Amino acid sequence: MRFLPLVWRSLWRRKIRTIFTILSIFVAFLLFGVLMTIRAAFSLGVELAGLDRLMVIHKVSIIQPLPVAYQNRLRSVPGVETVTHNTWFGGIYQDPSNFFATIAIEPEPYLGMYPEIHLPPEQMKAWLADRQGVVVGKDLASRFGWKLGDRIPIRGTIYRTKSGSYAWEFNLVGIYDAEPGFDKTQFFFRYDYLDEARQNGDGLVGWYVVKIKDSSRSQEMAASFDELFANSSAETKTTTEKGFIDGFAKQVGDIGSIMMAILAAVLFTMLLVVGNTMAQAVRERTSELAVLKALGFSDLRILTLVLAESLFVAMFAGGLGLGVAWLIVRNGDPTGGLLPAFLLPSRDVAAGVALMAAVGLLAGLLPATTAMRLKITDALRKA
């Protein structure tokens, strides 16, 4: 601790160099934070998906509907807690490029199954009282400036109303918030309204979500559901919600691995720059270090001094970078709704801190050992 001022002074020996080293590391970790966020966004909130929730979809593909009668048959399977169904509505608000998910659900069982969705009780009451009511995510409401009480026109792409038109209207009765990482851009309305008002698709729903009592039995429960409907006209395929989202994220592509490759390239480059600068800084001070040694500093102390210097630079600059990344991410998705789950996972923050320490140590190690092994006489003579 006594030698902190010494470390501090040598750090500012060449101000410009230190500043630019700090800036390089700062940028690298800013990038780290942003990339990790994007990666998490592309994996579509997999971490949050429940293992006790199973998705029952049509075996051919999720776009094929299932009979609504399956709900009671699923309910009768022992070990099942709740069964609800969702129906993809494919609605468009003003323009197709304003894409967001429009889904017909059963309000009570659905919200019961997803405790990560927070809807004020009075808004829930209003929803149950209004068949045409809709509840939207906080991010979606702020994207289009919707307020409670607004009437929202939506153009259907799959379902027509009884009058044969594709024009649908909903009353905004609730705005939900949710746990971090849960998609807050969804548009939920009541299935009973859809079923009553639609001309086509009678008695058909999109897919089922089943909450089971014991998540460790998810595999056998899934198999038993599929067996139930085997050889019927609509066979099913059941997966855990996590497996389903994971599979869907994989359909988007190898975005995750591309991000990791980029990150590796950045960190490698950064390590080179910082390592080179550190080495340069130590080389310049050869005579000073020799003097310290001549004064009686031990080899270990010299090693510590040099390492402390590089570690300080890495941690300070890296911490700043991650902090700014966190601030940017907190501001929300810059692409305007293309990446619904936009947050910096705390696991990645921890990884970032570990990485900073590693960069600091690795960059300082070579010059530090060189400094430690310095022969006093050689070093003094060189100067």
Added chain:
Amino acid sequence: MSWLTQIGTVTLLSLKTIPRRAGSSAVAIVGIAGVVIVFVAVLSMAQGFFNAMHSAGAPDRALVMRTGADDEMTSGLSGPQTDIVKQAPGLFRDGQRAIASAEMFVIIDLPKRSTHTAANVPMRGIEPTTFQVRREAKIVEGRMLTFGTNEVVAGRAAAGQFEGLSVGSVVKAGQFTWTVVGIFESAGSVAETELWCDVRVLQGAYNRGNSYQSVLARLDTPEAYDSFKNWLTSNPQANVSVRREADYYAAQSVTLTRLIRTVGFAIASLMGIGAVFAAILTMYTAVATRSREIATLRAIGFNTFSVLISVLAESLGLAAMGGLLGGALAYLAFNGYQTSTINFQTFSQVAFAFAVTPALLAQGLAYALTMGLIGGLLPAVRAARLPISSALREL
């Protein structure tokens, strides 16, 4: 000595001495090369997707869907509606036969090769006229399907990206099994991600009766589009919307291309800032190690401007090397790399190849030179301002 020769001499000197500063120069080169690789790679991904979507549309083809439908997935046309479409003027006719294909578009789950997880593979029911409508499509392996049977032909990209699509294999979708009898190519377009089968068999398999989702029509000439469209949209019985095939696919590529480009530019510019700092550090080091040399030059009469230019030239030289290296590596590593992603409009997979185009390489090089210029500026000013007497005394 003239002004220009001065600049030339000093610049040459600093460029010639780069090998003496190999270590720190390499850092700048590698840093800039890294940025250029990422820049070119991400943009070539966007470009590849764009190419796959855009090469799908021929100027003399029109896509007919239900009024209000934005994609084939949500469109629906009855048999009589498609018959009306086939009577429209401007449609290319082979004798009495209208060259148009009434089609169905569904998706089936097939495992993706890279992840072994299920992916939404588009399956298109076609009519026998298809190959006269899509003239770029041709069977390259096996044979064409026999209409009226459960046979399919798979696109080249689909066969590469998904499991179990080689000639002779059997695809199970629900209770139906399809036999793959051939592989087709379609000029690298999005169609190559699809499976094609007889539309009438597909109608039966999906209990669709006599209904379709779209009609792809070949026109007499690209100019015949207007009369074709006007006739159909003014016919109340038809109740359809008409668009050029090219516009349809272009609209579908907008969202994803924008997403990739936004992410790509954001990452590349952040990385660029980092690389500029690396270049600044390198050039400061270069100036610092050469300070006595520079002071000597100044002492024997070289002016400050030529010193400034020489440092900038060195920085630009390093950046150019980094840019070329990065561009070459990106080309070798990514050009033609096959991958697939999901098209959110139709909820189905699109396979595409990364396309590293000359324009992208030029952009990468320009970006590298910009980084070099910015990185060299401050150190160049410092070199030019070096006080001669103290710099000579130093060391």
